[in-house]
Amino acid sequence: MATPRTLSEPAPAAPREPLVAPSDMRVIWLLLIAAFVAILNETTMGIAIPHLNRDLGLPPELGQWLTSAFMLTMAVVIPTTGFLLQRLTTRRIFIIAMSAFSLGTLLCLVAPGFSFLLLGRVVQASGTGIMMPLLMTTIMDVVPAHSRGRMMGRVGLVISLAPAIGPTLAGAVLDALSWRWLFGIVLPIAIIALAIGSRWMTNIGETRPVPLDVLSVVLSALAFGGIVFGLSQFGAGHAGPGGLSSAALGGIVIALGLVFLALFVVRQLSLQRTDRALLDLRVFRSANFTLSILIMSVVALAMFGTLTLLPQYLQNVVQLDALMSGLILLPGSVLMGVLGPVMGRIYDARGPRTLLVPGTALVVASLFFYSTVSQSTPWELLMVVQTAMSVGLAMSFTPLFSASLGSLVRRLYSHGSAVLNMLQQVAGAAGVAVLTVTYSNILHAGEASGLSTPAAGAPGARAAFLIAACIAIVAFALSFLIRKPEEVDGTAPGAPAGH
Secondary structure, three states: OOEEOOOOOOOOOOOOOOOOOOOHHHHHHHHHHHHHHHHHHHHHHHHHHHHHHHOOOOOOHOHHHHHHHHHHHHHHHHHHHHHHHHHOOOHHHHHHHHHHHHHHHHHHHHOHHHHHHHHHHHHHHHHHHHHHHHHHHHHHHHHHHHHHHHHHHHHHHHHHHHHOOOOOHHHHHHHHHOOOHHHHHHHHHHHHHHHHHHHOOOOOEOOOOOOHHHHHHHHHHHHHHHHHHHHHHHOOOOHHHHEEEHHHHHHHHHHHHHHHHHHHHHHHHHHHHHHHOOOHHHHHHHHHHHHHHHHHHHHHHHHHHHHHHHHHHHHHHOOOHHHHHHHHHHHHHHHHHHHHHHHHHHHHHHOOHHHHHHHHHHHHHHHHOOOOOOOOHHHHHHHHHHHHHHHHHHHHHHHHHHHHHOOOOOOHHHHHHHHHHHHHHHHHHHHHHHHHHHHHHHHHHHHHHOOOHHHHHHHHHHHHHHHHHHHHHHHHHHHOOOOOHHHHHHOOOOOOOOO
C-alpha cells in the first residue's frame, strides 16, 4: 500500500496553469468515473420500480422502499465521511466504497426476492455515500486554488450527466430486457473501476488517528435519516402504522428527526473543542461557505423537485408518453453536464458572481414560466425552457462547489464536503416532497370535483412550480454576496473567513 504524502504547493512561475501531478490527476479521473457509475445506478431505479413491483408481486408502497432505503442509507453514511476521510487513506476508502458498491450491485443482480434486493440497495448506497465527499475532498487537496473551478466543473458534469442518461438507459433496458440487466450492465463497470483503482490509486494527504464517537453516529443516523425518510413519506399516498396517513407519519418522523438533529449539533459543538467531532461545525464560521451552502440547498431543492414533477406534468397533463417526456428533459441535462468544465474555467478567470447571478436568474425565470403552463403549452417551448434552466443550473453548481469548499482551511475540507453532500440530499428530498404534495393534492381535489386528469393537474403543476420559483428567489438574492475565496477578507487562496 502506498504511503500517505503531503503535496507541495504549486510553483509560482506559472500562476494560471493547473499544476496537478500526473499521479494525482489519475486519482481524480478514477474517482470521477466511480462517482459517475454510482450516480448512474442511483438514477435508474425510479423508472424500474413499476417493473419490479409487477415481476416480484409487490404493492407500490413496498416497492418504493428500494429508493427510500437507498436515500436513508446515504443520509446515514454521508455525515460519517468527515471522520472517514481523516482516519483512512484515499486508496483504502476508494477500495472500501467501490467494494461495497460492487457487492451491493451483485446482490441486486442475483436477488431471489424483495428482501435480498433491498439488502443489495442498502449495501450499494453505503458505497455511493462515500464517493462524492471523497472526490470533492481529493480535488481540494491536490488542485491549486486558481484551477479548482475547472475541476469542480467536471464534478458538475458527473452530477448532471449521470441523471440525464440514467432514466433513458433504464427505459431502453427495461423495454428489451429484464430489470436484472440494470445491475448486470453496471456490475462489470464497477468491478473494472475497482480493479484499476486497486492497482493505480495512490494516497493523497495525511491521515490522523481521529477517534470515533459512537453516540454522534447514532444521533446523526436518527437525525438525518429521520428527516430524509419523513420527507419521502409526503405524497407517498399510502397508510402508515395505526392507520396514519403517509403525510402525518412523515410530519411526526421529521419532528423527531429535528429533535435528534438538535442533540447532534450540541454533541458536535462539545466534541469539536478537542477535535473529536464526527462532523466539525466550525465550517459554518466561514460566511462564504455558509452562504454558498445555503444557495446550493435552494438550487438543489428547485432542481430535484422540478426534475421529479416535470415528467408527471408532461405525462398526466400534456399527455405525452414516457419516452417523449424523457427526450424533452434530455437535451438540457446533457448540455448542463457538457458546460460544467466550461463554467469552471470562467469561474477560475472571473470569479463566482459572473456565473452565479445570471445562473440563478435563469433558474428563477424558468420556474416562473413553468408556473404559467397549461394543457396546451407546446412541448417545443417546454424543451427550450428546460434547456435554459439547465444552463442556469450549470452556471450555479460549479461556482458554488468551488467557493464553498475553497473558503475552508485544509483540515476542514472533508467536513465541508460531508456537509455539502448531506444538505444536498436533504434539500433534494424536500424539493421532491413539497412540489409533489402540492401537485398531488390539487390534482386529486380537481378529479374529485369531476375534472379530467389533465384539467385537474394543470393548476396543481402551476402552483407547485410557483412555490419553487419563490424559493429560488432566495438563491438569486444571496448570489450577489458570494466571493471567490482568494478575495474573502483579503486572505490567501483557500483560506476561510472567520477561521
